[in-house]
Amino acid sequence: MDLSSLLAQLDAQGYVVVPGFLDLDTTAAIRAHIDSLAPPIAPADQPGLRRIHDLRHPIPGEIMPRLVSNPKLLELAMTLLRVGSLSDLRLLEQVLIRSDPKPPPYGPVGWHVDWAFFPDEYESTPRCAYYHMVHACNTVIPGGAAFMIVPGSHKLTYAATAALQTEAELDQFKKDPVRYAGVNLDEGIEVCVSEGDLIIFNPMAIHSASGNATQQPRYVYFASFFDASAQRLWNGLRAIQYRDHFPDSLREGLPPELRHLLEW
Numbered sequence: 001m002d003l004s005s006l007l008a009q010l011d012a013q014g015y016v017v018v019p020g021f022l023d024l025d026t027t028a029a030i031r032a033h034i035d036s037l038a039p040p041i042a043p044a045d046q047p048g049l050r051r052i053h054d055l056r057h058p059i060p061g062e063i064m065p066r067l068v069s070n071p072k073l074l075e076l077a078m079t080l081l082r083v084g085s086l087s088d089l090r091l092l093e094q095v096l097i098r099s100d101p102k103p104p105p106y107g108p109v110g111w112h113v114d115w116a117f118f119p120d121e122y123e124s125t126p127r128c129a130y131y132h133m134v135h136a137c138n139t140v141i142p143g144g145a146a147f148m149i150v151p152g153s154h155k156l157t158y159a160a161t162a163a164l165q166t167e168a169e170l171d172q173f174k175k176d177p178v179r180y181a182g183v184n185l186d187e188g189i190e191v192c193v194s195e196g197d198l199i200i201f202n203p204m205a206i207h208s209a210s211g212n213a214t215q216q217p218r219y220v221y222f223a224s225f226f227d228a229s230a231q232r233l234w235n236g237l238r239a240i241q242y243r244d245h246f247p248d249s250l251r252e253g254l255p256p257e258l259r260h261l262l263e264w
Contacts, residue, residue, distance in 0.1 A: 006200075014204075015201035016199075017198070017200075018076075018200065020196050022198070033096070037053075051211075054096075056093065064249070077131075080200065082125040089260075097221075111206050113206060116161060116204070119162050128229060130225060132222060132224050133225075136195055139193070140192050143212075143214055145214075148189065148190055149207040150205065153183045156181040
């Protein structure tokens with residue numbers, strides 16, 4: 001897929017799949033690292049066990065700085081955010097997730113948006129919003145804990161926030177974005193991908209994780225970036241101390257010219 005087509009689909013649908021973004025040696029290494037940090041894979045027929053292992057910083061391991069240093073990833077992040085200089089790019093988060101097989105019910109586990117933005121923050125250059133970049137570390141079939149999204153719903157949520165003015169109003173919107181934006185959840189789809197594919201999606205799109213009805217775990221690696229000029233986002237992250245726990249191993253593992261990615 002060429003870049004112009006990718007950006008056009010991302011704008012229209014709120015998500016896009018980039019085939020073969022990661023090589024299979026790297027996806028295998030990510031799976032192994034997740035398994036080293038999470039409990040053993042839970043059989044579907046054992047009740048009461050945790051099924052989704054959501055690992056956020058501090059995440060140890062030498063693979064983590066290697067993943068964030070991927071030149072293709074950094075270049076794509078700059079393009080998506082309209083960032084003029086690599087020195088202005090910041091790492092928002094790295095997340096590792098394993099979704100183990102589970103008993104019913106299946107389907108979406110909770111439709112939501114990840115952050116509430118005003119339209120001018122999304123439309124600015126550089127953008128003062130962000131995108132999620134989700135690396136599929138195994139092939140995902142229907143029912144296999146696929147990422148779910150309502151295509152185009154980011155247009156409805158941005159139309160809803162255009163009518164708001166205050167942080168308090170945004171907080172209310174974020175509690176029930178489906179109702180505020182009038183989104184039809186019947187239009188939600190599973191995004192089934194091959195190992196190594198990259199899903200890019202707009203965090204203002206209505207989306208959900210889903211239950212794993214198969215016998216195999218599903219593995220993903222999230223990376224998200226933002227521009228240093230995104231002041232409201234920056235302040236919001238400070239308020240919840242979300243970026244205060246990047247481990248020393250991540251900073252020390254980055255080449256000196258990329259350590260600014262962790263700077264406040």
